[in-house]
Amino acid sequence: MKKSKPSFLGKKYLYTLILLFVFTITFIPSHSFAQDPTGAKTGTLADIDTSAVKTLDTISKAKDSSTAKLAEHISQLASTVHSIGDADGHNKIAINIMWTLIAGFLVMFMQAGFAMVETGFTQKKNVAHTMLMNFLIYAIGMLGFWIVGFAIMFGGSLNPATLGGAPGVSSHEVIIHLFGKDFGIAGTAAYFLNSKVYDVGVFTLFLFQMVFMDTTATIPTGSMAERWTLKSFIVYGFFISMFVYPLYGNWVWGGGWLSALGTNFGLGHGHVDFAGSSVVHMVGGVAALAGAIVIGPRYGKYGKDGSVKTIPGHNIPMAIIGTFILAFGWFGFNPGSTLAGGDLRISIVAVNTMLASAAGAIAALFYMYIKGGKADPGMVANGMLAGLVAITAPCAFVTATSAVIIGAISGILVILVYNFVDTKLKIDDPVGAFAVHGANGAWGVLALGLFADGSYGDGWNGISGTVKGLFYGDYKQFIAQCIGTITCFVFVFVVMYVFFKLLNKVIPLRTKEADEIAGLDIPETGVLGYVD
Template identity: 40%
Template sequence: MDPILTTNNVWMMICTGLVFFMHLGFAFLEIGLTRKKNAINILFKNVFIITSGLLLYALIGFNLMYPGSFNGFLGFAGFGLEAPLANGSLDLSYNSGYTYWTDFLFQGMFAATAATIVSGAVAERMKLLPFMIFTIIYVGLVYPIAGSWKWGGGFLQDLGFYDFAGSTLVHSVGGWAALVAIALLGARIGKFKEDGSSGAIPGHNIPLAMAGVIILWLGWFGFNGGSVLSADPAATSLVLVTTCLAAAAGGVTASIVSTVIYKNMDLTMFLNGILAGLVGITAGADVMSPVDAIAVGAVAGGIVVLGVTLIDRIKLDDPVGAVAVHLFCGIWGTLAVGIFGSLAGWEQFLAQLGGVAVYAFFCLSSSFVIIYSLKKLMGIRVSKKEELEGLDTHEHGMEAYDHELEAYADFSVEH
């Protein structure tokens, strides 16, 4: 057995595990930035996304996204996974570096992320069943079709559009749907005051949110590092360096900008700045120098602060800042490939801009049709009573925290 193929395959499996670990990071971030009465609901959605997402990707998504020879717009290689065998053993020549099974798992972890982005944006007021139906359609059909246009060798690949690990193909695809969802859902009760000003609805566990961000940062080593699609030491090392530097620059810049604007050192802005830098560098992590990565991350850090402010001003409610982080910074990172790094140039910038426009149209229209149809057919928002009392008790019949233990802890502190 070729040791190079084995090394590549092991590295890809490690990266698959790191991307899988990111789903815990998303869950921690979402429940940390929202109220404890909705924690079970958010955790349930995150578990549903990864479980249903993998099954859907195995059934149809993988073969929609990588259909082989097709017309560049839509193709389908058939239902279910194949078993590439050579004399009874796995064919290790698949993609010249790793097995078919490893490729499926790695790509499947990416697929579920798009719906996870929407989960945070609609937190605390969307009915569970409509969200589950949306997830099935979006992860099962929309994401793999969109992904095939670039990563499956479709028409955007032919036009020169570049997205190394998914600033657009993963993050913006989820971000566009999140934008549509929060527009159709409306804001949480108490988010906007009678005079139109924005009211703060603080999360119940900021330390947990910070743990989520650090887990996501670690997971990005697999998200971007695995997108090299081999264990090539030079390529993987560069990608991990640019990824980390962009994250650091995004966090520091967001902290400075938010402090200047709001006159306080907001930890949540700092954390979202780190994520902004990560999302921003994802499209071009393999073609950027360390200095380029710092610049891309720094701009993303400023964008996320201004993006959160913009979302508030247009009276949309995004509890975790998903639209600002994943959509706005995903767009920036995609365009940055034409501005910084080895591919920079007007021709590349226009290719990037065209790709952004294509995904904007497809994802806005498809997510609107899905969510608006669900709104008309079954309703997508919980009742006022359910929202005020919490989705955990009404939709799940349980709570995340034992209130008797909390009361005992409070008593002990007081006495």
């Protein structure tokens, strides 16, 4: 069939419409809007307070120079400045609160990473059980911290300046007087987040610190996996979130005695831990070690002749993905600990965190090659996690080069400690929880005492001047770090070891042998993680 060509008349109408459109957009006036494509002019005084703009405009145009009018203008100006200051302060705190909450949301997501790492490194028959422990600790820990943990940890100093403060709830600390000095032991305000602390800043701090606490509480789920009864686990969850973590946390972050080693004894800035190498990771790692000792090794792990049997994890890809999630969440963990979106040190913290994690992974890889082994994905992942744990305390105080050194050492340390605990001490820790979190948590706070370069931390713990480590001229800071590390290990290990021993007499820690051999999914949860 022959196609018909468009008529000349049709083309004429088309051309006419095009010309009319061009003429319209070119010559007919249209409304004009203020534009700022670069953003340089966006955000002015008018965006803070319109009444302030009117007042300033009135004063600038005033022609009456009499004394009375001048006094009136000055009064108006003072009121305007105060109004602008209030608005600016409100915006500053709003930025800090939003930053801290978003960082807290990232840390909360780390719980998924822990669940995947620990489940991937354990056996297929215990998937539902291991996942459930990691899930439950979030809910259990949150309620325990809400009931009393937050009050013990921060009830003596609930006045975070970066979050706007909380009038009337500071200075509620239990004090012991020794050697002519005050030793803060525990806070006493904010139980159940009661009406006396009904404050946006306090609630922001609660959320951020609660997710940190949950990180601590979930660590022993890895070291005691595949043989821990859920009933005893629930009791443990409340105990560590209500008492153990908050007490040590108070001593370091809540105005307690370790933070006062500088003001009381001249030991640097006291025990310094920026984001929790000791407060979070070492507490969890040492608790994991105590629990693994008390509960004993999995059946078949160690032979009567002293041989060590490797019990491989069932899903390495799951563990690797979990490691990536944890590394991602660490951007909330470390940079978020500024509690201030306006503290531009955030960028230093974030980059140091990345570098240390990379150095930890590569150092672990190279160490395995040097020792004649193969590239074990689990150990490479643990090397990255070890680097993250170690840099958590010093991340804001060290250079990029120091961050790489700290991370590289941690990548080797995690393998050495894991092998020592597993083969020499015969302590069964399925995921290497103590090696990753306990040993490298200790290394992290000690590294701060060595590598802090004096570029940050003026006023930290009430001490003027920046934080400097041994390599930069302040050996006393290293002493403070050693005291805090030793205190953490002794306090947490003794308390948790005794707790697990006593709990075992009331509610058995360990499942029945037959259940452990068959798998804990059905006996403990009633469902299979995988339905074959």
